Amino acid sequence: MIWDDYGHRRGSESISNGDNGAPLGRELEFADLLRFVRDACISNMVWLTADVHYTAAHSYDPGKATFREFLPFWEFVAGPLHSGTYGPQQLDMTFGRR
Secondary structure, three states, rough: OOOHHHHEEEEEEOOOOOOOOOOOOOOOHHHHHHHHHOOOOOOOOOOEEEOOOOOEEEEEEEHOOOOOOOOOOOEEEEEOOOOOOOOOOOOHHHHHHH
């Protein structure tokens, strides 16, 4: 979660806007990319993300998402060696992440 205002708990989670609805803002670029990958039948893509202070594996499932025009995939998040794993948090379900 990226806080714009920690005191009031307003912010965004990664590229999401914290709203479970249709893609908006930065989510639109991600939706376009996911739709393109699906329509072009691109397979065996690897998603690695970093520059965060936690480690995680997230699955994205169109069957659980508001935006459904993509193929399921996994995202692997790698932080520094001493990063934490933290407990599960509430996630924006626009892309069906868990």
